[in-house]
Amino acid sequence: MTRPVDPAAGAERFLAREEHEATHDRLVWGLRQKRDAGVATIAEWEELRELASRIKEHTLAHLDRYLEQFEANATKRGTHVHWARDAAEHNVIVHEILRARGAQSLIKSKSMLQEECGMAAYLEARGIEVTDSDLGERIQQLSREPPSHIVIPAIHKLRTDVAALFARELGTDPDDTEPRTLVEAMRRNARPRFLRADAGMTGANFAVAETGGFVVCTNEGNADIGAAVPPLHVASIGIEKLIPRARDLGVFVRMLSRSALGSPITQYTSHFHGPRRGGELHVVLVDNRRSERLGQPEFWPVLKCIRCGACMNTCPVFRRAGGLSYDATYAGPIGVILDPGFDRSKYRELPFHSSLCGSCSDVCPVKIDIAGQIYAWRRVIAGDGLVPLAKRAGMRALGATLARPAAFRAAEAAAHAALRTAPRALLYNGLNAWGRGRELPAVPEQTFREWYLEHRRMS
Amino acid sequence: MSARDDILAAVRRNLPRTDALLPEIPRFAGGGEPAVEYFRTRLELMGGRSMEVPTVAAAEATIGELFPDARVVCSAVPEIAGTRRIEQVRDPHELHDVEVGVFRARLGVAEAGAVWVTQEDLVVNALAFLSQHLVVLLDPAAIVNTLHDAYDRMDCSASPYGVLMAGPSATGDIEGVIIRGAQGARSLTVLLLTDSTARNTATA
Numbered sequence: 001m002t003r004p005v006d007p008a009a010g011a012e013r014f015l016a017r018e019e020h021e022a023t024h025d026r027l028v029w030g031l032r033q034k035r036d037a038g039v040a041t042i043a044e045w046e047e048l049r050e051l052a053s054r055i056k057e058h059t060l061a062h063l064d065r066y067l068e069q070f071e072a073n074a075t076k077r078g079t080h081v082h083w084a085r086d087a088a089e090h091n092v093i094v095h096e097i098l099r100a101r102g103a104q105s106l107i108k109s110k111s112m113l114q115e116e117c118g119m120a121a122y123l124e125a126r127g128i129e130v131t132d133s134d135l136g137e138r139i140q141q142l143s144r145e146p147p148s149h150i151v152i153p154a155i156h157k158l159r160t161d162v163a164a165l166f167a168r169e170l171g172t173d174p175d176d177t178e179p180r181t182l183v184e185a186m187r188r189n190a191r192p193r194f195l196r197a198d199a200g201m202t203g204a205n206f207a208v209a210e211t212g213g214f215v216v217c218t219n220e221g222n223a224d225i226g227a228a229v230p231p232l233h234v235a236s237i238g239i240e241k242l243i244p245r246a247r248d249l250g251v252f253v254r255m256l257s258r259s260a261l262g263s264p265i266t267q268y269t270s271h272f273h274g275p276r277r278g279g280e281l282h283v284v285l286v287d288n289r290r291s292e293r294l295g296q297p298e299f300w301p302v303l304k305c306i307r308c309g310a311c312m313n314t315c316p317v318f319r320r321a322g323g324l325s326y327d328a329t330y331a332g333p334i335g336v337i338l339d340p341g342f343d344r345s346k347y348r349e350l351p352f353h354s355s356l357c358g359s360c361s362d363v364c365p366v367k368i369d370i371a372g373q374i375y376a377w378r379r380v381i382a383g384d385g386l387v388p389l390a391k392r393a394g395m396r397a398l399g400a401t402l403a404r405p406a407a408f409r410a411a412e413a414a415a416h417a418a419l420r421t422a423p424r425a426l427l428y429n430g431l432n433a434w435g436r437g438r439e440l441p442a443v444p445e446q447t448f449r450e451w452y453l454e455h456r457r458m459s
Numbered sequence: 460m461s462a463r464d465d466i467l468a469a470v471r472r473n474l475p476r477t478d479a480l481l482p483e484i485p486r487f488a489g490g491g492e493p494a495v496e497y498f499r500t501r502l503e504l505m506g507g508r509s510m511e512v513p514t515v516a517a518a519e520a521t522i523g524e525l526f527p528d529a530r531v532v533c534s535a536v537p538e539i540a541g542t543r544r545i546e547q548v549r550d551p552h553e554l555h556d557v558e559v560g561v562f563r564a565r566l567g568v569a570e571a572g573a574v575w576v577t578q579e580d581l582v583v584n585a586l587a588f589l590s591q592h593l594v595v596l597l598d599p600a601a602i603v604n605t606l607h608d609a610y611d612r613m614d615c616s617a618s619p620y621g622v623l624m625a626g627p628s629a630t631g632d633i634e635g636v637i638i639r640g641a642q643g644a645r646s647l648t649v650l651l652l653t654d655s656t657a658r659n660t661a662t663a
Contacts, residue, residue: 027635044487057479064470071463077619083463135641136632152632159634179636187642194642195555211616221588221628221643227620228584229551239466246615247484250607253623254570261631264501265571265606268643269623271615276584278550287466295473 002346004386007353008433010325014156024156024322028149031313034262035363041264042254051251053367056304059209059242060294066209066242067285073212077274080282087117090236090286094119094201095126097234097282103198105129109216109223110137111203112150112307113236113286116329116342131193133222135186142169148323148331151260151309156322200226204237205306206252207283210245213273214283217256217266224270227279234282235272239290240303252306255365259308293341298376302337304366309334311360311370317353326350333360337373340381348386351377412447419443489604494569495651498602501572505626506639507647513654515539515596521650522594526559529592535562535582536596551585560590560644564624567602567649568609573625574649575609577618584620593627593644598655 015021039045059066071081082097084090090113098106106128108114120130120141132138136153140146142165147153154162159177167174172185202223204214214235216223227233243252257266275281294300312318312332323331328339328347336354339347351374360370381387387395401407419427420443428435446454460468489497499509512518515538522532522539533554534541539561548554562581564574574595581587603609615621628643639645 023634030635047485051482051484054479054482057475057477058481061475061477061479063474064467067467067470083461083466085462085465089462133642134632135630139632152635154632155635157633159636162633179633180638182633183630183638183641187640190642191555195552208616213616219629219631220641222641224584224622225588225642228588239470244481247607247610249615250605250610251484254606263505265505265568265573265623265625267505267625267627267629269573269625271621272619273616273621274619276578276620285466287469291466291469291473294470294475297475300475 002343004346004349005327007321007325007327007349010327011321014322014325015320019158020156020322021320023158025319027155028313028319031152031261032310032363035259035310035313036262038258038262038264042258048251048255049365049367052255052306052365053304055243055248055251056366057301059244060240060300060303063239063242063294066244067239069209070207070212070242071285073210074274074283075212077212078281079212079274080280082282082284084284084286084288086288087119087286090117090284090288091119091122093284094234094236095123095128097232098123098128098199099126101198101232101280103128103232105131105193105197106199106201107131107133107194107197107222107226107230108201109203109218109226110134110147110153111201111236112147112329113203113238113288114201115146116288117236117286119236131190131197133190133194133226134218134220135183138186138190139165145324146329149309149312150307150330150332150334156324194225194229197226197230199232199234200228200230202226202233202235204235204241205256206243206249207237207241208244208246208249209242211273213246213271214241215249215253216270216272217253217268218270219261219267221268224268227270227272228276231278232280232282233272233275234284236284236286238286238288240305256306256308259310259363259365289342299337299341299373301368302334302341302373304368305334305338306366307334308365310363310365314359314363316355316357316359321353326353333370333374337370337377340377344381344384345386348381348384351375351381352391409449412449416443416447484607487605487607489570489608492569494567494602494604495599497569497604498567498572501569502626502649503572505572506629506637507572507626507649509649509651511651511653513652515652518594518596518650518652522559522561525594525648526592529558531557532559532561533557533586533590535560535580535586545582545586548583548586551583551589554583554585554589557586557590559592559594560586561594561596562586563596564649565601566609566613567597567599568606568623569602569604571606571623571625573623575613576622576624578620579618581620587622587624588643591645593647595624595647595649597649597651599651599653600655
């Protein structure tokens with residue numbers, strides 16, 4: 001059994017400097033508000049959600065057929081198609097493609113799948129220089145940290161953090177914290193790397209079965225530099241990225257960036273159908289436990305996810321705790337339901353890193369019932385006997401109390417009296433996690449029941 | 460068994476039982492504003508700009524006015540000379556010093572403020588990404604309202620490479636502050652060729 005990650009400890013590390021929490025919360029919630037404004041410009045938004053959900057469900061229900069169709073059409077266009085059962089196979093395939101062509105250096109745009117596979121570390125150990133071309137990813141790479149958000153990888157960092165990092169790594173002025181100067185410094189540093197790279201790697205947002213092509217969405221144009229400048233382009237694609245028709249892109253492209261950042265589209269939506277003139281194109285289709293997930297009646301809908309990050313931006317826990325606190329490839333609500341599928345024991349705490357408020361389900365563009373899945377994972381983990389003893393005992397006592405009205409009333413009266421008179425040390429101590437970092441609200445004069453009975457009499 | 464056969468067998472074994480049919484995508488009308496005006500405001504929202512010029516010859520003069528100090532102007536538009544012809548570029552790395560890249564777009568998408576550009580328009584795809592500034596020529600009659608209309612019209616699989624480009628390269632990766640000119644082009648100017656519209660409307 002793997003040692004579980006500790007999201008509460010991770011959150012505490014993030015909260016150690018208060019300005020991080022405040023800025024993170026403001027920025028991430030700002031994205032949620034921009035999303036709302038972007039969504040409001042489309043009258044048929046709910047209809048699009050329904051369409052997107054049904055297109056994805058249909059594709060997953062016939063995924064074998066669509067994968068074969070994609071492979072046949074991609075091959076016809078001169079794309080080399082490879083298949084990888086798991087992360088290890090993916091990394092071996094990529095390394096072999098690079099090695100066979102003598103590629104020493106690689107520039108890669110953002111790919112959560114490549115993160116999932118631990119690809120960069122694998123290639124670096126084999127002497128290949130890997131440079132992230134997305135600014136946020138590069139910041140994280142230079143910090144030797146994983147991305148904290150699937151769309152904005154370094155959103156948990158302040159401009160002063162980035163200035164200090166660039167001063168150390170790029171030799172910039174540590175006191176110049178102006179984002180424009182910092183972006184310019186990275187642009188100047190990155191360009192020579194782009195020009196000398198032997199290969200470019202990307203992920204894919206969508207793979208189209210009927211055309212054998214795939215689509216990559218970025219705002220920086222960094223994926224396109226990787227595809228257009230070096231002679232070799234390799235794309236890693238999870239098998240759940242398939243959609244049937246080119247027309248379906250209209251639905252998904254309209255929703256992706258609006259859900260993520262509120263903008264009507266990403267700056268670049270790039271379509272790759274075979275190698276560019278003078279280039280070579282490889283696609284690695286990766287399973288890595290996706291087929292297993294497909295067979296879980298309760299959990300397969302998570303494969304509909306288009307990685308927009310809307311659920312993270314709206315999540316009260318993610319906003320306050322930061323993405324690194326999840327200590328997993330995928331953070332936020334989507335991570336809470338994806339990660340345990342990779343390692344149930346290691347990520348058993350994550351489904352409890354949620355208030356179950358349900359806001360994630362409301363903003364999901366492909367209608368995944370994320371909150372429902374979080375709850376379902378809690379049941380699975382409890383069934384495994386993986387819930388810590390203290391929580392288990394507490395839940396059992398709570399269950400017994402809530403099941404019997406008389407017991408509940410007695411407990412309520414006792415707690416009401418106790419909370420009003422208890423000394424602070426009893427509530428705010430090391431044993432009560434709920435008392436850490438927050439103050440209880442003032443205890444009202446009456447319990448809700450007393451208030452209710454009194455007002456019912458009056459009416 | 461090969462990885463391919465293994466994966467397909469595992470997928471087949473595990474296909475979820477759902478009767479979801481592949482839905483038809485209805486015709487969505489879009490904004491209602493005239494497409495050209497909508498396109499121009501959306502492009503501005505995405506950090507680009509647009510100008511009306513009557514002809515390609517006028518476009519060439521405008522490029523000179525917009526970038527008077529540009530030493531390397533690389534053009535993929537036959538009627539615009541520039542200082543370097545894209546057809547003469549053998550390797551994308553040769554484009555590293557381009558200040559202004561000039562090409563035509565086939566289509567504009569109003570709701571996204573985006574232009575559709577393919578490998579045939581760029582000749583060397585890197586022209587759109589290594590150039591510091593971009594100038595794109597577009598026939599206003601080729602602007603459609605929504606992305607649905609665009610995918611119906613443009614056949615995104617006809618070229619090995621096609622991109623919907625909405626404004627210049629941008630990032631919000633440092634404290635959400637939007638900076639134009641992240642890794643790709645610093646600016647994008649769309650020149651709307653108004654005379655071609657007049658001609659098209661006259662013959663319509």
